[in-house]
Amino acid sequence: MNADPVTLMKQQVGYAAAAKVQSNSIVGLGTGSTTAYAIQAIGERLQSGDLQNIKGIPTSFQAIVLARQYGIPLVTLDEVEKIDIAIDGADEVDPQKNLIKGGGAAHTQEKIVDSLADQFIVVVDSGKLVDHLGSTFLLPVEVLPMAVTPVMKAIEKLGGKPQLRMGVKKAGPVVTDQGNLVIDVKFDRIDQPAELEKTLNNLPGVLENGLFVGVADIIMVGEVKDGQPSVREF
Incomplete structure (x- = not known):
């Protein structure tokens, strides 16, 4: 091989x-x-x-x-x-x-x-x-479908730039194994990952985010x- x-x-x-x-x-x-x-x-x-x-x-x-x-x-x-x-x-x-x-x-x-x-x-x-999280990769946030718009607005207030993840070889957004959607967020840099993990998970409609601290x-x-x-x- x-x-x-x-x-x-x-x-x-x-x-x-x-x-x-x-x-x-x-x-x-x-x-x-x-x-x-x-x-x-x-x-x-x-x-x-x-x-x-x-x-x-x-x-x-x-x-x-x-x-x-x-x-x-x-x-x-x-x-x-x-x-x-x-x-x-x-x-x-x-x-x-x-x-x-x-x-x-x-x-x-x-x-x-x-x-x-x-x-x-x-x-x-x-x-x-990476030297600090958020350098190269967008932060994924899993969210209930009905909450996508309010969650994106709340993320913008936290200084993030959110976008809905779209499917490849599938029309429309990516759907997780749980039947939810994923918002990918650009933060310029994540200086306090533990704080951000908690803050994001406290937004109503967010199931979990990709920070593992x-x-x-x-x-x-x-x-x-x-x-x-x-x-x-x-």
Whole structure:
């Protein structure tokens, strides 16, 4: 398989995260292209007998489909006492390990699962590392459809520039797995992510936003140097 260095790097990061999963554990299965390789690797470890008695908690339809494809048994939060480890991607990571997530519009379920995990491992490529959140990525806010206009007006008062996320290969807006809409917000810079997370979530009609503050434990970063993929932790 002659994959390009970026694909190989994503694969290596996903596999390195999957290597941290131990037998007899409940695993939060995140969403996105790098996390997909982690799900694949967990499935392969199960098939080979390297891992036993794993149950997955998915964060999206994508995670459900991949887990079934790779033979990982799934359970719901109603059925477990705790989540041992969660593996998920991010759109931005700052030096304090705070994240912006939600590029795949799955951040609400991701936040529930990732926050409950004893250990939350974030898998990213080095392009996702920023000095402060909001540098490169818009902040996703999941909102009930009836509340889109008032929420956008309230976000403007907070200094954000909101736009409704529109579908690709679908007419009209993106609809989340929960049946809601996503507003992507440009903030010039997010200096107090913990405060902004609370403020946004207190707006009536907002379900959840993509700021993940103080949730991540380990960041696994993939890089390509001189055409060679590598993985480091911070």
